[in-house]
Amino acid sequence: MDNLDQTQTQSPKVSPLLVAGGLIIATIGGVVGWQYFREKPPAVPEQVQVQPAPAPVIEPEVIEPEVEILPEPELAETEQIQAPEHEVELVEVEALPTLDESDLWLQEKLPTMTWRKELLKLVIDDDMIRRFVVFTDNFAQGVLAYEHSPFVRPVTSFSAKETKTFDNKHQQVWEWDENSVRRFSLYVDLLRSMESERLVDWYMELKPLINEAYSELGYPDEDFTHTLQDAITRVLDMEIPKETMEVIRPSVMFRYKDPEIEAMDDADKLLLRLGKENLLVIKSVLLELNEKLARAESNS
Template sequence: MSNDTDEFKQDGGNKGTWIAVAAIVVIVAAGLVWWLTSGDDTTQQRQPVERSMEVPKQPETAAQPEPEPEPQAEPDDFEPVAETPDEQPQQQPEPEQPLPSLAQSTPVVMETLAQDEVDTQPLSSDSMIRDVVVFVDNLRNGMVVTEHAPVARPDGQFAVIELDDKLYIDERSYDRYDNLVSWFTSIDNQVLIKNYRHFQPLIGEAYGEIGYPDGDFTDSAIEAIDVLLATPEPDSLIEVEDDQVMYTYADPALEGLPPAQKQLLRVGPENMRKIKAKLREIKQQLKQM
């Protein structure tokens, strides 16, 4: 077995696989479409307010005996007195916190996700919203811009095995992506929907910064889905070639794929199926809108 850092020549430098986080962004964008088209069914029910009713008493004097109680008025003649609301006011929902500036949004995004019980440990960015927008916009064009990758690089190294004088990707290399993929597939979609809804103005601002002032970031996310779903799924070991600098795919069809798809191949067949299953679920939801 020989080891090399996790790179191929065409990927250009220290590039890990960042596909899972891109898929998360796709889910968030899909959630926004679902919310806008289905409406908010969580309208808070109005709670009844208890009210009291008092009948005025006749004034008393020291010389007069206690008066006889007045007879009850007939229902048709009864005139209700003014109602007085209960002293305890109805509890109002807490006002939504204003959004920070785009430049100062990353700590707020991370804190909000953590409050919603999302494990933020795999995330790594000093400018989360900007990095996500740039990353997904490139992903829809088949490119991977790792300096904007919003997730930490997985541990471990890329490894190959030699069989009959040929080199193949060692399937144990796929294991280092297991935790990242499990993290992605376990995130609650509704939490992502809520957070996309909350931060969508900042996402739109960041999308405008890169040249799409009137663009819809959701469209980019949908295109990113299609790029990832189009990645082929080899049914056997993947052969590679060593050109003394980096490894390349021996199959010209695989070597000719867009960089994003070549990156996705490296998570391994089982992890790829899990990612694609999640993406198909989201795409089907979008098609039903």
């Protein structure tokens, strides 16, 4: 706008070339006229029309159009931008068999539970879940249900050393033979070869079938885990004798010479027959197993 105002207020400028041309024409005209007046009567001089200089071209100022910047549209409050969800990998869970068909399923799983696979021959692979439930339920109450034992019986039987000592009833006293506890060593090795974490995971996986078998015993509304923990507690609470135990043999079967020991439950007397070293190992394994079982139950 300032350039346009200055152009309109200034007077038009005459091109220098036109001015020079005008002066030359005027000079020639003067000379010719002087010669003409000198020889001829005066005549009307021919009028020379001088073309006016063209007006300067005023170029209009280029005005750039203003670009209107539109504001970005606001998102409605109800409109939400959701990030794409990550694809969740689905892990196929193996369905459990029925209780009656569980033996084959267990026989396939057992070799994965221990690195001492040769010791699996100690396990009775018939009606395994029911055997485990019935034996544990009886053991928790101090009873030994040998006919429902999950394991085969040891090949060797209990042995004792004959002495020359007699009790007050003139019965010969026998000393406990520590070598006889070796018949339980393979069972302890099998238990020790299994990882407690995997045992608990396996138990939690099989729990529906275990509770079904427990319900068949007449406990439809009870959780078998409490019974299992009672059985484990019985083992953990068992005191290890400090002295060598003595036995008598009033008949074919041996009996403990100490009346208090003989009055103990059959389950507790079985723990004594395991021997001190074996019992210590079993206590250690079951203590760890019991802690992880309690943790798994609280998280389920």
